[in-house]
Amino acid sequence: MGNQLSVKHALQILKDSGKKHTQTREKMLHYLAQSNRYVxxxxVHLNLLKESSRLSQDTVYRNLHEFSEIGILEETELNSEMHFRFHCSAPGSDHHHHHFICxxxxxxxxxxxxxxxLIQEQLPGCLIEDHRFEIFGKCEACH
Structure with missing residues (x-):
């Protein structure tokens, strides 16, 4: 998994953020870590339904957004739908990079x-507070 967060580290971030540790959340984190891609x-809901038929899609979506807000997950929009993946850099890491996403x-x-x-040169006098740069296309396997 390289610099990617471990499930154990993600659970610690969850705890440090005052969020409750539940079996559902842990299963979601394991699935995301194993997937190692945007899903x-x-x-995620369909995968977890195999084990618990009472789990709602709203619960999954809410938890994914919470995980994103506290730095466990990254999110992006693919095909007009939000997708999530384990954050590929641990919090506090200075490893700055961007992604090609299939x-x-x-x-x-x-x-x-x-x-x-290069972009900063085109915006003299502006204060850039954050940025996002993603390239979308088809990977070698899907092309």
């Missing part, structure tokens, strides 16, 4: 180049 809430399977590749230096 939709629907995919629009078919959701797999990612790190891009170890940031275009912000």
């Amino acid at each position: 939709s809430a629907k995919e 629009t078919v399977c959701g797999s990612t590749k790190e891009i170890n180049f940031c275009p912000m230096d």
Whole structure:
């Protein structure tokens, strides 16, 4: 998994954030870690339904957003739907990079180049507070 968060570390972040540790949350985190790609809430829900027929899609979606808010997950929009993946850098890491994201399977590749230096030159006097740069297409397996 490289620099990707471990499930154990993610559970600690959950605890440190005052969030409750539940079996459902732990199962979601395990599924996301094993997937190691962007997945939709629907995919996570369908996978967890195999073990618990009482789990609602709203619960899954709410938990995914909470995980994202506290830095466990990254999120992006693919095909007009939010997708989530384990954060590929541990909190506090200074490893800055961007992603190529496959629009078919959701797999990612790190891009170890940031275009912000070039963009900053085009915006003199502006204070950039944050940025997001993603490239979308089909990976080798899906092409």
